[in-house]
Amino acid sequence: MKNKIEIETLHLFPVLDKMLINLLNDLTDEEWEAQTVAKLWKVKDVAAHLLDGNLRTLSASRDGYFGTKAENINSFQDLTAYLNHLNMTWTNATKRLSPKVLTFLLEITGQQYSAHLNSLEPFENAVFPVAWAGQESSANWFHIAREYTEKFLHQQQIRDALGKPGLMIKELYDPFLDTFMYAFPHTFREVSAAQGTVVSLIVTTEIGGQWNIVKGEQEWTLNKETNVKANAIVKIAPDIAWKLFSKSLRPAQVLKETELIGDQQLGQQVLQIVAVMA
Structure with missing residues (x-):
């Protein structure tokens, strides 16, 4: 990998977070329960998944805490099955949280999350590789770009479900696509x-x-x-x-x-x- 940050995304995390919090603060009870293109998830589930991303990144990447270690991960399919299980158990648990609590937690953890990403040395190895790009190790700048795609994708799922425009502009969509194209x-x-x-x-x-x-x-x-x-x-x-x-x-x-x-x-x-x- 070249000694160059090929996709700059760090400056866009606060932009996405602000747009997300503003969006969620304005949702009605019915909108929180709207179905998204992620077939198993409603809007509230997607918001909970975004919170999980913040918390897992802070725990594993910042604090070096990985919790229960995954076992019997011998293939890409094993890894995706394990991650899907983690996602399901989290969204099930957060069904007991109110939309107001979810939004509050997203706001405070989002600030810590962005601060942590900004502290990473861009060319050091990331805590997790970008497996969907076929990499066994990834530089932090690419890991951060992958994290950007997660933030963009799941907020866009919410906006798509509710007919709320905002993210499909060149400034935000281009780095998302650039990263996906790896x-x-x-x-x-x-x-x-x-x-x-x-x-x-x-x-x-x-x-x-x-x-x-x-x-x-x-x-x-x-x-x-x-x-x-x-x-x-x-x-x-x-x-x-x-x-x-x-x-x-x-x-x-x-x-x-x-x-x-x-x-x-x-x-x-x-x-x-x-x-x-x-």
Whole structure:
């Protein structure tokens, strides 16, 4: 990994937190119980999950406290099953908390959470690797960017459920997508192709962008060039992209709203990108 912070996100955490607290403070009782695209979670569950992220980061990364250690984690599937179990037990426990208590806890822990992230040396190894990008160890700057995607994604799930705009602007959406695209080459790790093959993903509109992967001798590499000649091009709308790559929508559900140009098999593989632990 280059000695360079490739995606700057630290300055955006307070922005997202302020927007979240303002949003939650204005919700009605009915809105707290609205269903989100995360099929098992209502708005209140998603807010509770965001609180869990704050608390777990402070406990493990800041305080070095990991609680009960995971056992029998021998594969990516084992890890996702373990994390899904942790998520479920937490959201079940927080059903006894009121929305007001949840919002208060999110506000005070969010400040400590941001302060901790700012204390991390960007090129030291993070406490947890970004497994969905295929990394066995990750620099702190990338771990922080991954944490940003969590903050963005779950707040956007709440806003999407309630029809509340706000996050889908270039300033906030671009670093979210940039980070998610580190899963792009990893998604093609077992795809055979001639050296020099190029696959492009274009997220449309002014808040989108273009990402490409190029097949080298051993692996696929990622870039953001716009003047490449691609063997396959996939065009997808921003609102579909965040849902698809977080597994809230699956490829079969978005095919009619997605444009695939060139090699169809390579294009279909792009739709398999998943940049969350699920």
